[in-house]
Amino acid sequence: MPGPIQSIERAAAMLRLLARGSGQYGLAEIAASLGLPKGTAHGILRTLQRVEFVEQDQESGRYRLGAALLHLGTSYLDANELRSRSLNWADALAARSGQEVRIGVHHDGAVLVVHHVFRPDDTMQTLGVGAMLPLHATAFGKVLLAYDASLSRDRELTSLTRRTIVSPQALERVLTQVRASGWASEAEECMPGEASIAAPIRAFGGLVVGAIGVSGAVDRICDPASRPKPSLVSQVASAAEAVSRALTD
Amino acid sequence: MPGPIQSIERAAAMLRLLARGSGQYGLAEIAASLGLPKGTAHGILRTLQRVEFVEQDQESGRYRLGAALLHLGTSYLDANELRSRSLNWADALAARSGQEVRIGVHHDGAVLVVHHVFRPDDTMQTLGVGAMLPLHATAFGKVLLAYDASLSRDRELTSLTRRTIVSPQALERVLTQVRASGWASEAEECMPGEASIAAPIRAFGGLVVGAIGVSGAVDRICDPASRPKPSLVSQVASAAEAVSRALTD
């Protein structure tokens, strides 16, 4: 069996690099980061620019991601069956709970948000779709970790707040609890002052393909002892079951 | 000067194809659409799948866009300076006008929406960012056409509603009017019952780099004679000027 096409893999690596950090890199930086000669990197960038996957800043000469990717990303969402079948339930959960709602899937060692409903009364809206959230420090991520044995657990657990779980043993205990209860939560493990609750979305045969849940200020999501509010847990679990049924019809 | 890298161009064409229509295609369809032998198309798809730009449905064997593209699309937005500098003004325009607001740039013969603010009281939110809108039948598109001589005008003008402008001469007269007034509008030219108003966002030297505007039900955007409401025109023009100033600071 022949291997993958080298120049396409290199182009993809280049795009991933441009999606990180400052989002703008010079030719020499890109070449160095990917271990490629400048001539090679330049040839790939010239082609990516021609297909509008990359743009070059006229003044600084630096490269960044191009507009064509936005359309491809949106098209991915439009065709994403999990998302299209979950939309109504997600909106209903937002309306009933009064909290912001997300649907996430596992992608590249993180939670990729494929749908995001704002809190109905928020005016400063930020685009949550496309964001990558940590697996170990969000309720969404804990759900995905709990039910997907293929996900790597030997990745180092980064401390994001004072409450982030960084011990693999402690995380494993939490995941056992998630499997027992059928939902996950976290309070101020990802961001200070913020909490989340999530439950698994299952496809045929019970396979977990995503997570749906709510998040927001910790005093809206949890009681004063930082425990998730039972009414919210119930609403999230119901929404997850409804979405799962929609997926298997 | 050597040409572009063929396999990267082919991969990009494949991704663009998968962004169209049903969003799911078989190998033979993809090969036929791009005029490639099946073996060639398969090699490219295998690599795109490996880098998660493409997924294959297990049951049908068909290919679709992959999750990695969503993250790249979002990263493009995060790094888009026009968008980041416009966010506050767009939100302010939405709050003041009570209408949904979009910011668009020209991309691939259409208007690419890079920011979208929902009407504050809408509950059924659809993701407008990443959508491609027609140039000739939206206020956003007319603004971009009016001020960008490089945009092709010999593309056939598709009729979308009974009111769509399909005559190049009629469109040119409208664009002359847009340049004279400094803003554009349309009522039911793109979608029945919908109207929009937009104004140009200028960078250094007056170069038009995008358009900002409002859209919604025609009776909210226009008077009973289908003319745009002067108060909305004024608000859109003010927001466009404010964004333009933010871009040149």
Next chain:
DNA sequence: GGGCAGCGGTCGACAATGTCGAACGGTGGC
């Protein structure tokens, strides 16, 4: 003001890769 380092970019020799025709097993429709 001059020199130098490092930038983005170009070009062509050639080694390595990507191409693609032929063949395969599987599936669905008639």
Next chain:
DNA sequence: GCCACCGTTCGACATTGTCGACCGCTGCCC
């Protein structure tokens, strides 16, 4: 049950992508 067409594999080889050497330009430092 047969056939057409699917996705997939494989290997010969022609073509392409690689990349070292070199370029002009710019900014910084002495």
